[in-house]
Amino acid sequence: MFKKGNMLYSIFKNKCPRCHEGDFYIDGNPYHFKKLFDMHKTCSKCDLRYEMEPSFFHGAMYVSYGLTVATFVTIFVICYLLGISLVPSAIAILVAIVLLMPVTFKLSRIIYMNFFYSYDEKYKNSTKND
Numbered sequence: 001m002f003k004k005g006n007m008l009y010s011i012f013k014n015k016c017p018r019c020h021e022g023d024f025y026i027d028g029n030p031y032h033f034k035k036l037f038d039m040h041k042t043c044s045k046c047d048l049r050y051e052m053e054p055s056f057f058h059g060a061m062y063v064s065y066g067l068t069v070a071t072f073v074t075i076f077v078i079c080y081l082l083g084i085s086l087v088p089s090a091i092a093i094l095v096a097i098v099l100l101m102p103v104t105f106k107l108s109r110i111i112y113m114n115f116f117y118s119y120d121e122k123y124k125n126s127t128k129n130d
């Protein structure tokens with residue numbers, strides 16, 4: 001769907017934001033809860049250090065907040081258009097936000113990382129030993 005070189009490729013394919021080759025998370029499935037927080041320290045292909053400084057990913061909380069608000073608004077508008085009253089709408093929003101929490105968590109980190117790095121063809125087929 002997204003081609004290499006597009007930021008969305010890195011985000012949805014769980015790839016390094018710089019080379020789009022190495023994996024970002026150890027397990028790309030957000031519903032494998034034991035490995036939810038596990039991510040590679042560096043890119044296996046271009047050696048990009050993912051956590052640039054201590055607490056770097058605290059900034060991803062703002063991205064997570066944005067994604068959660070977008071989910072909230074989307075579901076509220078859908079419920080409103082379907083004529084669903086306020087309490088069932090609130091329950092639907094709550095359930096959706098809780099169910100999507102692992103997805104939001106994983107997406108927010110990789111989106112945040114993509115703010116700082118963009119695709120660089122120089123690293124396209126690089127290996128650590130280059």
Ligand SMILES: [Zn+2]
Pocket residue numbers: 016017018019020021022043044045046047048123
């Ligand atoms: Zn890389």
